[in-house]
Amino acid sequence: MRTLSRGFRSFRRHWARNLIIVILLAVCLTFSLSMLAVKLAADQQVKSVKATVGNYAEVSVSSEALMAYFEQQRSMTQAERNAQARTMTDLEEMANRAESLVPEEVTDTFSKVDEVRTYDKLLSASVTVSGLTSTSVTPLFQIREGSTSSSSSGRFQFEGNTDAAALADFVDGRKQLFSGSLYTYADYKNANPVVVVEKNLAETNELEVGDTIEASISGASGSNSKLELKIIGIYETVEAERSSESSGGNSQAMTNPMGNILYSPLSVVQKMNATPGYVTTGSYYFDSVDHTEQLQAVFSSQVGEDSTYALTTDESNYQAIADPLIKVGKTSLIGLGGALGACALIVLLAMGITIGSRTKELGVLKALGASNRQVITQYAVEVVCITLVAIILAMGATTIIGQKLGNWMLSGNQTSSSTQETAQVAGVPAAGNSGSAPRGAPTGPGAMGQAFGQRLRNQVMNTSAQEQAASIQVVYRGSLFLYGILLLVMISLLGMAVPVIWIVRIRPARILSME
Amino acid sequence: MSDSILSRNSILKIDGVSKTFSTKAGVVKAVDDASFHAGWGEVTVIIGPSGSGKTTLLYLVGSLEKPEAGAIEVSSTDICQSDFDLASYRRSGVGFVFQFFNLIPTLTSLENVTLPMDLAGVPKPDQERRATDLLARMGIDDQRVQRSKPTKLSGGQCQRVAIARALANDPDLILADEPTGNLDTATSKSVTELLGALAHEDGKCVLIVTHDESILEIADQAFHMTDGKLESVGA
Numbered sequence: 001m002r003t004l005s006r007g008f009r010s011f012r013r014h015w016a017r018n019l020i021i022v023i024l025l026a027v028c029l030t031f032s033l034s035m036l037a038v039k040l041a042a043d044q045q046v047k048s049v050k051a052t053v054g055n056y057a058e059v060s061v062s063s064e065a066l067m068a069y070f071e072q073q074r075s076m077t078q079a080e081r082n083a084q085a086r087t088m089t090d091l092e093e094m095a096n097r098a099e100s101l102v103p104e105e106v107t108d109t110f111s112k113v114d115e116v117r118t119y120d121k122l123l124s125a126s127v128t129v130s131g132l133t134s135t136s137v138t139p140l141f142q143i144r145e146g147s148t149s150s151s152s153s154g155r156f157q158f159e160g161n162t163d164a165a166a167l168a169d170f171v172d173g174r175k176q177l178f179s180g181s182l183y184t185y186a187d188y189k190n191a192n193p194v195v196v197v198e199k200n201l202a203e204t205n206e207l208e209v210g211d212t213i214e215a216s217i218s219g220a221s222g223s224n225s226k227l228e229l230k231i232i233g234i235y236e237t238v239e240a241e242r243s244s245e246s247s248g249g250n251s252q253a254m255t256n257p258m259g260n261i262l263y264s265p266l267s268v269v270q271k272m273n274a275t276p277g278y279v280t281t282g283s284y285y286f287d288s289v290d291h292t293e294q295l296q297a298v299f300s301s302q303v304g305e306d307s308t309y310a311l312t313t314d315e316s317n318y319q320a321i322a323d324p325l326i327k328v329g330k331t332s333l334i335g336l337g338g339a340l341g342a343c344a345l346i347v348l349l350a351m352g353i354t355i356g357s358r359t360k361e362l363g364v365l366k367a368l369g370a371s372n373r374q375v376i377t378q379y380a381v382e383v384v385c386i387t388l389v390a391i392i393l394a395m396g397a398t399t400i401i402g403q404k405l406g407n408w409m410l411s412g413n414q415t416s417s418s419t420q421e422t423a424q425v426a427g428v429p430a431a432g433n434s435g436s437a438p439r440g441a442p443t444g445p446g447a448m449g450q451a452f453g454q455r456l457r458n459q460v461m462n463t464s465a466q467e468q469a470a471s472i473q474v475v476y477r478g479s480l481f482l483y484g485i486l487l488l489v490m491i492s493l494l495g496m497a498v499p500v501i502w503i504v505r506i507r508p509a510r511i512l513s514m515e
Numbered sequence: 516m517s518d519s520i521l522s523r524n525s526i527l528k529i530d531g532v533s534k535t536f537s538t539k540a541g542v543v544k545a546v547d548d549a550s551f552h553a554g555w556g557e558v559t560v561i562i563g564p565s566g567s568g569k570t571t572l573l574y575l576v577g578s579l580e581k582p583e584a585g586a587i588e589v590s591s592t593d594i595c596q597s598d599f600d601l602a603s604y605r606r607s608g609v610g611f612v613f614q615f616f617n618l619i620p621t622l623t624s625l626e627n628v629t630l631p632m633d634l635a636g637v638p639k640p641d642q643e644r645r646a647t648d649l650l651a652r653m654g655i656d657d658q659r660v661q662r663s664k665p666t667k668l669s670g671g672q673c674q675r676v677a678i679a680r681a682l683a684n685d686p687d688l689i690l691a692d693e694p695t696g697n698l699d700t701a702t703s704k705s706v707t708e709l710l711g712a713l714a715h716e717d718g719k720c721v722l723i724v725t726h727d728e729s730i731l732e733i734a735d736q737a738f739h740m741t742d743g744k745l746e747s748v749g750a
Binding site: 006014364365366367369371507512 | 579580613
């Protein structure tokens with residue numbers, strides 16, 4: 001205690017020299033702690049982005065296989081196609097339809113991978129519903145003004161999955177249940193013939209919950225078969241999808257193509273499409289974007305050399321969004337290392353100079369009977385005091401400049417990566433669905449519209465993550481304080497090394513003889 | 516040096532002590548087979564030119580250096596033993612007075628005197644009281660001077676503070692290295708008298724190495740040192 005007190009008194013007595021050391025050290029420590037705060041904030045935000053983007057995958061027919069299928073269809077004339085359709089057996093027709101679909105056994109097998117957290121499957125099909133008037137491609141302003149210009153195509157887009165509540169549109173709130181209920185997993189398992197229709201469609205056709213509609217079952221053998229679907233729910237479209245992308249972004253033509261979409265359990269849609277055991281898309285949420293490569297490898301090993309099916313993820317979305325934050329994290333780590341190096345250099349030099357200029361004092365202390373332990377403790381207390389004051393000042397300064405430094409670093413990285421990001425977002429893969437439920441790749445009529453809608457939805461879904469990554473929130477956590485204490489200990493130990501070595505080796509007789 | 520003095524009350528016994536240093540010029544024998552005894556209440560003066568080895572001999576007695584041969588006994592204890600508590604001996608067994616005072620510049624006169632007591636674990640109030648008494652005895656009874664740092668003091672005052680510091684833990688042995696070497700004649704005289712009083716009045720054993728022959732006035736025994744060799748010049 002006496003030695004500690006002597007050390008503290010010594011720290012006060014050499015205030016001028018110590019003040020210079022404290023200031024130098026505080027500047028470097030402020031930079032270190034600010035860099036550390038920015039690094040922690042960047043890492044935390046990357047973690048948050050990871051939780052929402054980059055962990056979605058879809059298994060669907062590969063674009064190459066789809067292109068080959070479309071090329072083959074295009075090479076035939078309409079007459080040839082009609083002739084082919086007429087001569088097809090049931091099995092041949094099913095095989096033809098299945099060319100753009102994925103067998104459930106493929107999607108089911110992949111769902112058993114350890115990293116997969118949730119799994120759903122979806123089938124989109126165009127089905128003829130007799131006596132139903134479509135509201136599709138009706139400008140929204142006309143809908144709002146009540147001057148709906150309806151068309152009656154008779155064909156409607158049906159989408160089916162295992163549980164309607166898990167559909168991204170409903171989870172995200174773009175569509176809301178207006179009346180009735182959504183179908184459940186039990187409806188899917190039991191293949192209950194139920195349907196959820198859009199509010200405008202229901203109003204146009206004066207349909208209510210409990211009414212039935214009649215859908216035709218596709219295929220040669222099913223041409224005369226009908227399936228009666230009971231309306232169990234009516235939904236309304238809260239946010240209409242924009243066609244800005246397809247129109248070059250200038251024309252914000254507000255349409256409501258989703259009004260033409262009807263939702264039924266997957267097993268029912270499979271029945272109507274006459275493709276049992278086939279789905280458009282297998283949809284998965286896995287644990288983290290970090291396992292994307294691993295999952296790709298597993299999928300490749302499962303499908304072998306067959307390039308018909310592809311696993312696509314929204315990793316590129318994650319990269320586009322998180323890249324500036326990751327860069328900030330890396331830059332701050334380098335800055336932190338440099339600043340800590342400077343701290344170490346300052347404390348070593350300062351203690352070297354201090355000890356060098358107080359060698360005589362050391363000699364006298366030892367001549368007066370101070371033990372090595374007493375002298376070392378005295379100097380250790382001085383070093384700790386210097387570092388403690390510097391750390392306290394640095395923590396205060398960090399609260400002032402940490403956020404500014406983070407903003408500056410992020411803006412620099414956003415500028416440098418903006419071009420790359422724009423390119424990546426625009427080129428988001430079709431399967432890059434970051435919603436919480438699956439949406440399949442399109443097949444058959446309406447396919448382009450479906451793809452377009454999905455791409456738009458990716459942007460909407462990524463918005464929150466993009467907003468999250470747009471600014472850095474340098475929060476002063478307890479961990480920063482702990483790191484501060486760790487720095488205090490490390491720098492103090494380093495600073496003590498010089499006096500310890502000097503004091504142990506010093507010979508007072510030599511020092512006292514150096515007059 | 517008479518046998519009667521040696522047998523009467525020897526506190527310091529030096530027998531055949533030698534010390535060499537390796538320099539660029541070769542091995543230098545700083546102390547060569549030195550032997551003498553010193554008793555309570557005596558002033559022993561070793562006189563000699565610079566580089567003769569007298570300071571080395573003083574450091575050997577103060578355990579700041581270790582001899583290569585011979586024995587040094589203080590109060591019948593061999594201070595050259597490997598298990599001898601050197602720090603404790605330096606704190607309480609011996610007091611140093613240096614030519615250049617070697618006061619710690621950032622401490623006040625009072626703090627310089629309390630420092631050895633602080634190292635020895637003397638309670639704080641006792642430290643202050645004793646330090647004040649010692650300084651007063653050395654002629655520094657002005658509180659302003661006591662609270663002044665060494666840079667504000669004259670050479671004589673500094674040496675008085677240094678002597679007070681040497682006495683802080685009441686050692687039996689006072690070792691003075693050129694105590695008047697940095698002082699004017701008048702101040703030298705008073706410092707010399709002070710050192711004499713420590714031996715003759717307080718009963719301390721005072722060992723002074725110097726080239727100042729005026730100190731011989733207070734010597735009870737004196738030696739001349741040349742090239743590490745010690746020769747008695749009588750009492």
